[in-house]
Amino acid sequence: MQDDRELLLGLYRQMVLIRRFEEASAKAYSQGKIGGFLHLYIGQEGCAVGALAALEAKDYVVTTYRDHAQALIRGTSARACMAELFGKVTGCSKGLGGSMHFFDADNHMLGGYGIVGGHVPIAAGAAFASKYRGDGGVAVCFFGEGSATIGAFSEALALAALWKLPIVFICENNEYSMGTPLSRSLSVADVSQKALAVGMERDAFSCGDVLAVRDRVAVAVKRAREQSLPTLIEARTYRYRGHSMSDPGKYRTPDEIEERKKSDPILNAETQLRAMGVSDAELEKINASVEAEVEDCVRFAEESAEPDESLIEAFNYA
Amino acid sequence: MRELRYREALREAMAEEMERDERVFIMGEEVGHYQGAYKVTEGLLARFGERRVIDTPIAEEGFAGIAIGAAMVGLRPIVEFMTWNFSAVAFDQILSNAAKLRQMSGGQFKVPIVFRGPNGAAKQTASQHSHAMETFYAQIPGVKVFMPATVADAKAMMKAAIRDDNPVLIFEDERLYGLKGEVPDGDVVAEFGVSQVRREGEDVTIATWGKMLWQCLDAAEQLAKGGPSCEVIDLRSLRPMDHETVVRSVRKTGRLVVVHETWPYGGPGAELVDRVQREAFDALDAPVLRCTGRDASMAYNKKLEDLTIPDAKTVLAAVRAVMSY
Numbered sequence: 101m102q103d104d105r106e107l108l109l110g111l112y113r114q115m116v117l118i119r120r121f122e123e124a125s126a127k128a129y130s131q132g133k134i135g136g137f138l139h140l141y142i143g144q145e146g147c148a149v150g151a152l153a154a155l156e157a158k159d160y161v162v163t164t165y166r167d168h169a170q171a172l173i174r175g176t177s178a179r180a181c182m183a184e185l186f187g188k189v190t191g192c193s194k195g196l197g198g199s200m201h202f203f204d205a206d207n208h209m210l211g212g213y214g215i216v217g218g219h220v221p222i223a224a225g226a227a228f229a230s231k232y233r234g235d236g237g238v239a240v241c242f243f244g245e246g247s248a249t250i251g252a253f254s255e256a257l258a259l260a261a262l263w264k265l266p267i268v269f270i271c272e273n274n275e276y277s278m279g280t281p282l283s284r285s286l287s288v289a290d291v292s293q294k295a296l297a298v299g300m301e302r303d304a305f306s307c308g309d310v311l312a313v314r315d316r317v318a319v320a321v322k323r324a325r326e327q328s329l330p331t332l333i334e335a336r337t338y339r340y341r342g343h344s345m346s347d348p349g350k351y352r353t354p355d356e357i358e359e360r361k362k363s364d365p366i367l368n369a370e371t372q373l374r375a376m377g378v379s380d381a382e383l384e385k386i387n388a389s390v391e392a393e394v395e396d397c398v399r400f401a402e403e404s405a406e407p408d409e410s411l412i413e414a415f416n417y418a
Numbered sequence: 419m420r421e422l423r424y425r426e427a428l429r430e431a432m433a434e435e436m437e438r439d440e441r442v443f444i445m446g447e448e449v450g451h452y453q454g455a456y457k458v459t460e461g462l463l464a465r466f467g468e469r470r471v472i473d474t475p476i477a478e479e480g481f482a483g484i485a486i487g488a489a490m491v492g493l494r495p496i497v498e499f500m501t502w503n504f505s506a507v508a509f510d511q512i513l514s515n516a517a518k519l520r521q522m523s524g525g526q527f528k529v530p531i532v533f534r535g536p537n538g539a540a541k542q543t544a545s546q547h548s549h550a551m552e553t554f555y556a557q558i559p560g561v562k563v564f565m566p567a568t569v570a571d572a573k574a575m576m577k578a579a580i581r582d583d584n585p586v587l588i589f590e591d592e593r594l595y596g597l598k599g600e601v602p603d604g605d606v607v608a609e610f611g612v613s614q615v616r617r618e619g620e621d622v623t624i625a626t627w628g629k630m631l632w633q634c635l636d637a638a639e640q641l642a643k644g645g646p647s648c649e650v651i652d653l654r655s656l657r658p659m660d661h662e663t664v665v666r667s668v669r670k671t672g673r674l675v676v677v678h679e680t681w682p683y684g685g686p687g688a689e690l691v692d693r694v695q696r697e698a699f700d701a702l703d704a705p706v707l708r709c710t711g712r713d714a715s716m717a718y719n720k721k722l723e724d725l726t727i728p729d730a731k732t733v734l735a736a737v738r739a740v741m742s743y
Contacts, residue, residue, distance in 0.1 A: 225489070
């Protein structure tokens, strides 16, 4: 129980950091300090935080363009993340990647990818490499339910099953692929059913309880690590914001969003922590330290230098 | 020196590199048990086992992406496309991932991978199986493109590609697989971006790559009896492209014909022409002409197929045209 308390406190801080970080980035976006696309994870934090708590440092993480959370969880500093959004050379991709392309080689964060589903084979490749080397590593691949209809997803799933790759596919089903609801984009309501066609293990759950997410993903990670078998997970979640900052989200009612906020992973974690005896003062202390970290990262991003013109072609070739 | 066939030279290079580097493996359709659709990988499965010679199902985007992911974290894959035509369904993996990962990660990742297979028209393989695909790929910053025309280059370029830390695309040719040629002894590794003068001449420069080299040499030989003296340059590598060897030659001859199998619209041939006219404008005595594949999809009929891609006869006509200015 004490272990769970400490673990949940850590996961709670990660979730709060992601939310405050993204709120700050939304503000900076509206001030014109961040360009391009900005896809927010707000509401979905329980998914990545719970899932990645089941991993070891040697494991690999691959995700979509909605990638801020995964980088922050893996250990990329808030400074490097915010600086990347600001397009600064101190960013985690030197200002060349932006919001959609966070990379952190040291923390085995293999990136955020902008082509829907195109990254799923990449994750299977990282798992392939771990199996080839016999190093016991596992790859975790996040994608939305919008990826479940594209060929790269189906091919990666088929090959991972055929070759018994140590990978966990996590479909972050937030019920909308951009503005299209699940009912109009998929012929099945449960994305994990896609595993049946390739004979893969599957699981499906919602992400309101971050510890439960960790426990369920841990089962799949163990299967990958010990038996070298893949799993497809459908993780039900919900984003409170639009698909990106340019999406007002008019395809949903305010009532629907308010209803979903009742199972907010951060609120749930607070309730659990209080039940474990964590005081309001302790929670307040965590929130204050997160706010200081986010304020610091925005200042750092603003004060950092732009990348030099010499970087335009510098990374064409190794 | 030993005499090998082109496919044997490719195979020998792969086998030698697999011996020296445990991270190298080959993956593709029919590369293992079937021994390769064109027998390039014949015998490799028996020698290296299923861990390193991997038969894939028909899923080019899937296995190309898997190989890219494996390369990102330290392996050195060789991906065979049964033909480059089929790479079109994996194009996004090469364009959006292999070519861009280093740049969009701010230099944190490298992608040491080889994509290879036969390219261009074979013998009456018709509309969908006859593309000269190098024209698409050579445009992409982040990849390198080799076009081995000779047996020695087949081996030396394959070794260079496997040892390089970037995505390298090797466009082989079904009609060259049986070609015999001399291969130097020892560990010869090709350089990227080095064109080679394959025949010296005085009156006109012919620049080409891949299998068209042999049509150009044939035309030059025919012209040697009383016609203009042709200097034939094999570009060998389209990205990086060594145009300087061509510029030097044009400074001597004053005339240039660029010959390629692929379509006339844009592409590496037009790129070469652009570079030469900028750097040797004062040396040109005639407009640069191109002798290219026709602006059409490939017909099945043999006569029409032969008329669609350049041969010695059309090269000769282009040389005569450039000499008439």
